[in-house]
Amino acid sequence: MIQKKICMVGVFGTGKTSLVQQFVHSMFSEKYHSTVGVKIDRKEVDLSGTKVNLLLWDLAGRDEFEDIPTSYLRGSAGIFYVVDGTRRETFDQIADLRDLVNGAIGDVPSLVALNKKDLTDQWRLGKGDHNTLVEAGLHTIGTSAKTGEGVEEAFIWLANATVKSE
Amino acid sequence: MMTQNSGVGGTVDSFGLTHRGKVREVNEDHFFVAALHKTLDLRHTSIEELDAFEHLRRSEDHLFVVADGVGTIGGGRIASGTAVRTLVTYIGRTMGCYYSYDVESENEFIEQLENAVKHAHETLLEEFSSKGTGPATTLTMATLMWPRAYLIHVGDSRAYHLRRGRIRQITQDQTMGELMIDQGIMTEEQVKRSSLSNTLSSAVGAEMKPSVGLIDLNWGDTLLLCSDGLTRHVPDDAIAEILAQADTAQVACERLVDAALEDGGRDNITVVVGRMVENS
Numbered sequence: 001m002i003q004k005k006i007c008m009v010g011v012f013g014t015g016k017t018s019l020v021q022q023f024v025h026s027m028f029s030e031k032y033h034s035t036v037g038v039k040i041d042r043k044e045v046d047l048s049g050t051k052v053n054l055l056l057w058d059l060a061g062r063d064e065f066e067d068i069p070t071s072y073l074r075g076s077a078g079i080f081y082v083v084d085g086t087r088r089e090t091f092d093q094i095a096d097l098r099d100l101v102n103g104a105i106g107d108v109p110s111l112v113a114l115n116k117k118d119l120t121d122q123w124r125l126g127k128g129d130h131n132t133l134v135e136a137g138l139h140t141i142g143t144s145a146k147t148g149e150g151v152e153e154a155f156i157w158l159a160n161a162t163v164k165s166e
Numbered sequence: 167m168m169t170q171n172s173g174v175g176g177t178v179d180s181f182g183l184t185h186r187g188k189v190r191e192v193n194e195d196h197f198f199v200a201a202l203h204k205t206l207d208l209r210h211t212s213i214e215e216l217d218a219f220e221h222l223r224r225s226e227d228h229l230f231v232v233a234d235g236v237g238t239i240g241g242g243r244i245a246s247g248t249a250v251r252t253l254v255t256y257i258g259r260t261m262g263c264y265y266s267y268d269v270e271s272e273n274e275f276i277e278q279l280e281n282a283v284k285h286a287h288e289t290l291l292e293e294f295s296s297k298g299t300g301p302a303t304t305l306t307m308a309t310l311m312w313p314r315a316y317l318i319h320v321g322d323s324r325a326y327h328l329r330r331g332r333i334r335q336i337t338q339d340q341t342m343g344e345l346m347i348d349q350g351i352m353t354e355e356q357v358k359r360s361s362l363s364n365t366l367s368s369a370v371g372a373e374m375k376p377s378v379g380l381i382d383l384n385w386g387d388t389l390l391l392c393s394d395g396l397t398r399h400v401p402d403d404a405i406a407e408i409l410a411q412a413d414t415a416q417v418a419c420e421r422l423v424d425a426a427l428e429d430g431g432r433d434n435i436t437v438v439v440g441r442m443v444e445n446s
């Protein structure tokens with residue numbers, strides 16, 4: 001079976017772990033658990049008859065103490081960036097994070113999840129921000145780890161992109 | 167209990183200690199601390215580029231395990247002992263081929279670690295299947311292949327990481343209390359007042375949902391694995407202070423156990439400390 005390593009990348013508290021939990025276990029936790037190091041989950045997906053085993057590496061988010069160790073990125077077939085729509089700074093750091101990733105492993109299929117779509121009334125992002133990502137060649141999908149909206153779609157899109165890029 | 171050299175750049179100073187506590191009649195915890203040596207004793211070769219074999223000649227990994235048995239009196243001790251013994255035997259049999267992680271073999275390596283835990287789980291189920299609901303155990307294991315530590319976790323024995331005085335809990339307790347909080351059914355205060363914080367939602371030998379993770383270590387970091395007999399009594403900031411001030415892993419273990427005993431020692435206490443000491 002094809003195996004693809006996907007790394008979840010973003011600032012702390014954007015919902016990376018919650019997105020993985022929703023996708024793999026159909027669960028959402030009300031309590032925030034800060035990830036230390038990397039948490040690894042697996043999920044088998046069927047892409048039009050092709051079975052792919054996704055290895056989901058949920059990386060600790062960047063914070064004021066630690067950057068993302070690039071050693072965790074080695075061997076990644078795809079990068080799943082996560083932005084918290086209610087925290088502007090998590091969007092502002094995407095370009096910098098992308099530079100970090102590209103510098104470490106080159107340009108691999110990537111996606112930006114604009115997360116916490118269930119809280120759009122509190123979002124600090126505008127239409128121009130979405131266009132910025134599109135112009136940078138990044139596919140974006142609105143997601144809510146809480147309701148599950150867009151979650152399956154996002155992971156399947158990235159899984160397909162990694163297979164097509166072979 | 168041991169102190170071992172890890173090779174390049176520094177040493178891994180490790181130690182383990184367990185104590186029955188002041189209340190329990192039996193110590194149902196077990197631990198395991200080991201250095202796994204893999205050596206290539208080169209006798210003769212026609213190959214000129216011997217540097218390629220250097221990592222084989224000095225490879226050394228470390229294995230830390232803590233297990234806290236649950237069951238009727240004595241059963242928990244058997245469960246944790248059986249699980250640790252089975253786990254270590256499996257690892258010894260299957261992991262000799264891994265000298266260092268690389269992208270291709272890393273997933274296979276992680277699967278082998280998971281298989282080792284599953285094997286321990288199945289062994290417990292087989293041994294006690296004729297006796298109805300058998301004893302079970304928590305299991306927290308760290309396999310250190312410098313600089314990467316791979317963690318497999320089942321239950322509520324914890325793993326902590328200390329870096330520059332900042333302590334962080336790597337594992338998430340698998341208890342019914344945590345499950346209630348996660349699902350928004352109960353608050354942390356409500357769980358603290360109930361018995362759910364001590365009821366496992368996942369255990370080896372029962373319903374098991376292992377979580378898998380890893381962390382890259384730096385010289386100067388410390389890893390701690392411990393049973394809840396420590397964390398019930400000693401808060402995280404006090405644990406951090408003890409780990410930061412201790413000059414050796416043995417001293418750290420002794421002080422952690424003493425701190426838990428001083429606060430009442432209501433449960434068995436087990437600690438395993440691994441200090442990444444940079445060569446001076």
